[in-house]
Amino acid sequence: MPRIVVFDEFGGPEVMHVVEEPVTEPGAGEVRVRIEAFAVNPLDQMMRAGASPAPVPLPHARLGVEGAGVVDALGPGADGLRVGDPVVIAAIADAHVRGSYADYTTLPADQVFPRPAGLGVTDAAAIWVAFSTAYGALVEKAGMRPGDHVLVTAASGAVGRAAIQVARQIGAVPIAVTRHAARRDELLAAGAAAVVATDRENVVEAVHRHTGGAGADIVLDLVRGPGQLELLRAGRPGGTLVAAGFLDPRPTPAPETPQLTVINYRGFEHTLDPAVVRRMAAFLNAGVRLGALRPAVDEVFALTDVVEAHRRFEKGLHGGRKIVVEL
Structure with a gap:
């Protein structure tokens, strides 16, 4: 059964736990992504701690605003992608519902873009935000x-x-x-x-x-x-x-x-605008191809160690580099 990281109360890293749930079928214009890795972001920590600028309904809130994976299923009208395509998730504004801390997530198709050639899954998970x-x-x-x-x-x-x-x-x-x-x-x-x-x-x-x-x-x-x-x-x-x-x-x-x-x-304000996302993706593709753009990655954790990943983030041990969790 696919795994999802959720939290039912606000607090420290220990409030997160892994549950198993069936996958959600993509609706019209949506794509389901099998997540291969995601990065820990300040917004994730703020949501979990109850300090997010936007309300986070409890219980059973999810986390994760970025990640990388493979297209697993397409809904009607989800054009430009194929099952099996490696992709980067551009933005998850409603991370408490669709967060990337999971084996799968379902998103609007215009919120993912093809993974730049030559970019490994760890870097791809850490590059977007x-x-x-x-x-x-x-x-x-x-x-x-x-x-x-x-x-x-x-x-x-x-x-x-x-x-x-x-x-x-x-x-x-x-x-x-x-x-x-x-x-x-x-x-x-x-x-x-x-x-x-x-x-x-x-x-x-x-x-x-x-x-x-x-x-x-x-x-x-x-x-x-x-x-x-x-x-x-x-x-x-x-x-x-x-x-x-x-x-x-x-x-x-x-x-x-x-x-x-x-x-x-x-x-x-930009990552939910498909036209700007296309420009951003083109810029990233060019930079990765030229070797000019590459995220700085700290440690890589397994999903079962997501609590430790957040503890490392909160202690500042990552030195500004991205902490990545691979599934």
Whole structure:
């Protein structure tokens, strides 16, 4: 019998448990995917803990917003795919109902796309959320262009690392921000043109030094909170700040005289738009083919060890890399 990870109450990793249920037949325009692997995401942890920005009905809630697998069945009108096709899941907005922490899930056909050639199942399971968030924020929202100086906060995290690679593929100049100077060499190796370590440097001064005094054309704020005011001062007047993260739970103060356009971004506004998903998938395919885009993966767990996978995530032992569970 197929397995599904569910939780009946909010709490720590131990509230998750595996149950067995029959598969669901795909309806009109839907596809059933046999999941081969999924990645652990911050939203999964927030849903499980009861801190999700959207309500999660209990009991028997599912988890998982991304994953990779194989098309198992097609509903009427699900065109463009065939049974047996390897695919990546683009977005699961209603993860509490269709989550990827399962042997099978059924989704609208436009929420999956063919797996890029040369991408193994582990990387395929870990690539979508981070890279689609980075692409959506920098390309779709901020209009990033070749030559732009792009300041990336929380650069050691999954989205930050993806943003560095996305900027490089476009021809922009990524400047990574990290709290720890010990991360400098790692981020330079990941593709950052320069690294600003806030335990040793002032962000505004360092960014102006790296940009010839102009400031960053685009700031990707994956943290928010009070520190955003300093990031605004590091940007070029007339530039853009995209707030796409939520790592700092403190309120983000509004600037008195903003010199940058501030855009609040949530990935689902694009990943539920089939036209944007097609652009994202094309960009990922090109980047994977060129060897320019690749997720950083931490440990790989079995489904029976999903509780331990979440514990590792909560302790921060993954160092910003993606934790993957294979089925």
